[in-house]
Structure formats: structure tokens, C-alpha cells
Amino acid sequence: MHLHVANHPLITHKISVLRDVNTPSPVFRQLVEELVTLLAYEATRDVRVEEVDVQTPVALTKGVRLSHPRPIIVPILRAGLGMLEGMVKLLPTAEVGFLGIKRDEETLQPFTYANRLPDDLTGRQVYIIDPMLATGGTLIDSIDYVLSRGATEVTCVCLLGAPEGVEAVRAHVGDAKVSIVLGALDERLNEHGYIVPGLGDAGDRLYGTAAN
Ligand code: URA
Numbered sequence: 001m002h003l004h005v006a007n008h009p010l011i012t013h014k015i016s017v018l019r020d021v022n023t024p025s026p027v028f029r030q031l032v033e034e035l036v037t038l039l040a041y042e043a044t045r046d047v048r049v050e051e052v053d054v055q056t057p058v059a060l061t062k063g064v065r066l067s068h069p070r071p072i073i074v075p076i077l078r079a080g081l082g083m084l085e086g087m088v089k090l091l092p093t094a095e096v097g098f099l100g101i102k103r104d105e106e107t108l109q110p111f112t113y114a115n116r117l118p119d120d121l122t123g124r125q126v127y128i129i130d131p132m133l134a135t136g137g138t139l140i141d142s143i144d145y146v147l148s149r150g151a152t153e154v155t156c157v158c159l160l161g162a163p164e165g166v167e168a169v170r171a172h173v174g175d176a177k178v179s180i181v182l183g184a185l186d187e188r189l190n191e192h193g194y195i196v197p198g199l200g201d202a203g204d205r206l207y208g209t210a211a212n
Pocket of ligand 1: 049079132134193194195196198199201202203
């Protein structure tokens with residue numbers, strides 16, 4: 001598994017504002033979108049392209065375009081939805097599927113409650129987006145699911161990660177072609193499964209508590 005932690009002052013600046021308990025939802029949503037676009041730039045470093053001829057006003061030259069099958073973006077509901085706009089801005093021709101996975105508040109174990117993904121993901125590059133890599137349970141379930149459907153490369157884009165979650169994913173995926181791109185790697189998880197220092201509940205910060 002490959003781990004990339006963004007080390008860029010603009011990303012750290014935006015994450016610092018996200019962490020601030022006084023940052024209101026509209027600003028939080030806007031910053032998440034901006035951050036995802038910056039992280040997606042790194043996450044799509046290996047996106048598959050094919051060569052094409054391009055006629056400029058001056059000469060014929062070679063360029064590239066995204067190759068088929070198109071990459072697929074999978075936001076994990078609900079907080080992953082807040083990252084979707086930023087991701088499709090960078091990959092406008094990607095397909096989008098949805099996975100609804102929720103943590104049981106007591107056991108912290110994830111369970112799947114919604115699935116809108118193609119059955120056949122053979123050969124697809126999949127970008128899973130979920131703001132918080134905490135215990136790793138949700139991400140492990142999502143990765144297992146897309147790999148079991150034939151995906152060959154999985155890149156997970158998360159705003160924050162806990163070392164415990166990163167190690168859990170690493171231990172689970174073995175030799176599978178899985179990458180994680182994080183905005184920041186935080187200190188630890190607390191006893192409630194929250195990332196410390198973190199930013200609290202990403203879904204609540206994005207959408208308020210009504211959708212819980
Ligand atoms: N999910 C969140 O939204 N926040 C955390 O800190 C951990 C999991």
C-alpha cells in the first residue's frame with residue numbers, strides 16, 4: 001500500500017480552518033471542496049491516459065486524454081458527498097457510484113446500507129472519497145467491495161487520517177494496488193473512535209445533525 005500525506009502550506013492552512021470549532025458549515029463545505037481538488041491532483045498522478053493527436057493552430061502534436069474504461073469515483077455516504085464536487089472538477093468525465101456505509105456507534109463496526117455501484121468493475125481505477133480515515137473499518141469494507149467486483153487500482157482520498165486506521169488498511173490490503181492520499185496524518189483515535197485532534201464529526205460539520 002502506498003501512503004501519501006500532503007505536505008503543502010495551502011493544504012495545511014485550509015485544514016487548520018476546518019479543524020476550528022467556530023468554522024460555520026458553509027465555509028467548511030467550501031473549504032472541503034477546495035481541499036479535495038488539491039488532494040485529487042496528487043491522487044490522480046497515475047490515472048490512465050492514452051495518446052491522441054492534437055492539431056494546434058501552429059502544428060500537429062501529441063497529447064493525452066483519459067482512457068477507457070473511465071475512472072470511477074465512489075463517495076462514501078454521507079460525509080463523502082461533501083468531497084464529490086471537488087473531485088469531479090478535476091475528473092469531469094469520471095463515472096460516479098455511491099456506497100452508504102455507517103459505523104455502529106457502540107461497536108464502531110461499519111455496515112453497508114446503500115450501494116449504487118456497477119456490478120462489474122473489471123479493470124477500473126476507483127477513487128474512494130471519505131473525509132475521515134479513523135479506525136479504517138469503513139475504508140476496508142469499501143476497498144474489499146470494489147476489489148471483489150474486479151477493480152484493479154484503488155485510491156482513497158481522505159482529509160484526515162489516524163495512524164491506527166492507516167495501519168489497519170495497510171495490514172488488510174496486502175499486495176493489492178491500494179493508495180491512500182491524506183491531507184494530514186493526525187495523532188491518534190480517542191476512545192469514541194474520533195480522530196485527535198481531528199475536526200469532529202465530518203458529516204455534522206458539513207450538513208448539521210438533522211441527517212444523522
Ligand atoms: N468520523 C468523523 O466524522 N470524525 C472522526 O473523528 C472519526 C470518524
